[in-house]
Amino acid sequence: LFHARFEQAGLVDAIKDLIQDSDFHCRDSGIALRNMDNSQVAVVVILLEAGGFLPYHCDRRLNLGISLTSLTKIVHYAGDEATLALKANDNPDTFNLVLECLQTGCIIKYDIKSRDIDQEHLEIPKTDYAATITIPSAEFQRICRNLSQLLESVANEASEERIKFSSSGDIGSGSATLRHNSDLTGPIALTISLKYLVNFSKATALSYSVTLSLSSEVPQLVEYKVESGFARFYFAPQIGE
């Protein structure tokens, strides 16, 4: 039997534009998801430890193949106040989704067929980054959305005290600068697609702050800590020819 109740259903919304469907690996320690987007430039890794769920019960290893497109629609119409519960019994082909609105007591139940997802296993090596910078997640989202209205990619430059996001396109250029109190091994400058940063920043509601781990010529990491876990987004670097 598997049963997990989750209070941050907004997590689904944060990853739906990157991944259309995914295996959810359910273990007694918690739920994990690791998947690459279709263009193979971004990877989403989510870990939700058992302690973050009330209740959590998993007495055997289970892989649920879930359409995030469908899950998003279900969660979206439930509203922000709803909790989401996943249940599975001994039949691995279907699972139950239960949405509960705490304010009104309304309960919506679905029986969903588990999808057979042809998913490759990804090994992500440990990386030492030149800069690991923590900034308010709402500011990060505002900067990404604002610059992306007119421009396509953003250059990140970080020094001891400030991180600068600058961007240029046909209409001209723009930049945003933010103070930070993080440690750097040295100044850094790199370019990232704004479209993807805007996607990653949809996880803003999960956490007050976001941590950017940056080095030239290795995948960049954008991390949101959630209660008893994390949502990590990796993005492939742009490299000089």
Next chain:
Amino acid sequence: GKKQTTLGRFFTLP
């Protein structure tokens, strides 16, 4: 100019 890479060259896909 710079070219967008894919993650396949950094993360292994056994």
